[in-house]
């Protein structure tokens with residue numbers, strides 16, 4: 001097992017206990033992450049989506065890590081899911097974006113909100129890797145403010161017709177199904193969540209968004225619903241409760257993004273350690289220059305601090321899973337997931353910057369592994385809640401409801 005990951009697994013095992021079957025998931029994660037390094041880097045250099053990610057995850061039975069065993073998944077609690085994504089994060093945020101969206105925003109949302117029939121219909125296929133899920137909330141005119149969504153639905157026969165566009169959707173053009181959100185056309189209610197089949201003729205991918213500054217290996221698409229039909233059996237959660245569905249998905253998703261960012265920091269540390277001991281300038285290994293040690297100290301401290309913030313959020317979410325009527329516990333898990341995502345995404349981006357600095361001119365080359373992290377990690381401060389939205393959420397959790405900046 002990769003050394004930094006092995007020590008994290010040992011520590012969690014010693015302090016919190018990990019069962020054999022949980023260790024098996026983490027062993028599979030280690031194998032899958034090692035296997036993905038080459039294709040991830042090649043596709044990053046080509047600036048293309050990496051189709052190997054679902055193939056390798058499927059091969060190692062990792063497509064349904066958090067899905068309950070009764071639905072064909074591996075039944076991982078959030079803490080184990082966090083460790084799994086931490087290891088995958090060493091390969092970069094492209095892999096994390098795929099896995100986080102498919103598992104945390106897609107599968108877990110169906111598991112948390114779906115009817116028994118929906119769970120039976122979608123989760124075994126998602127766990128096996130025969131279905132790929134996406135989460136389509138954002139629109140051209142509605143990002144941080146989902147209240148201004150323009151997508152609408154009308155009732156027709158035994159279902160609904162959806163109209164509108166969804167923008168910046170990860171896995172958008174590779175997904176078989178999307179969890180999505182729309183307002184009733186006639187107004188009056190909040191938005192409703194639906195599961196859309198991407199084979200429906202009213203669904204189209206308008207454009208794969210490839211002019212990004214990083215995250216090339218992840219698919220990002222602009223989608224249109226032009227009368228896409230959704231059967232009444234594919235409404236997810238109660239009508240009008242789309243925001244509750246959307247926000248509960250983001251609680252899980254943010255722990256996933258924080259975990260991936262921890263993995264990025266671990267890889268930055270590994271890369272910098274290698275470089276600091278192999279590169280010589282001014283007659284000594286650059287790691288013997290104290291100012292290089294300062295960069296290393298930043299990455300190491302960020303990794304340690306963020307790793308435990310993420311674990312804490314995951315543990316709180318696991319507590320909530322055992323007591324799902326406990327709203328204060330849910331709110332605390334939500335707060336901690338925002339704190340973990342906020343800190344880990346900032347620290348991962350800064351760690352990548354420190355790593356680029358340690359690599360000098362080679363760090364500025366697209367061919368250096370740390371430049372990939374520098375480019376790919378920036379998005380973690382934007383998606384699943386921008387830095388600013390996290391700051392408002394965290395500050396109002398300190399000051400109280402009267403200080404909420406917006407409703």
Ligand SMILES: Cc1cc2nc3c(=O)[nH]c(=O)nc-3n(C[C@H](O)[C@H](O)[C@H](O)COP(=O)(O)OP(=O)(O)OC[C@H]3O[C@@H](n4cnc5c(N)ncnc54)[C@H](O)[C@@H]3O)c2cc1C
Nearest residue numbers: 135136137138142143144168169170382383384386388389
């Ligand atoms: C590569 C990529 C993948 C993505 N994947 C998905 C996906 O799979 N599914 C999905 O639904 N979305 C996805 N997104 C969209 C992402 O979640 C949004 O970009 C994000 O929520 C911000 O929305 P926006 O881009 O419209 O920015 P805006 O909301 O227009 O924000 C612009 C700026 O204003 C700030 N701002 C906005 N409101 C406030 C406020 N009240 N107070 C202070 N500052 C504020 C923001 O923080 C930001 O700095 C993805 C985005 C990217 C870049």
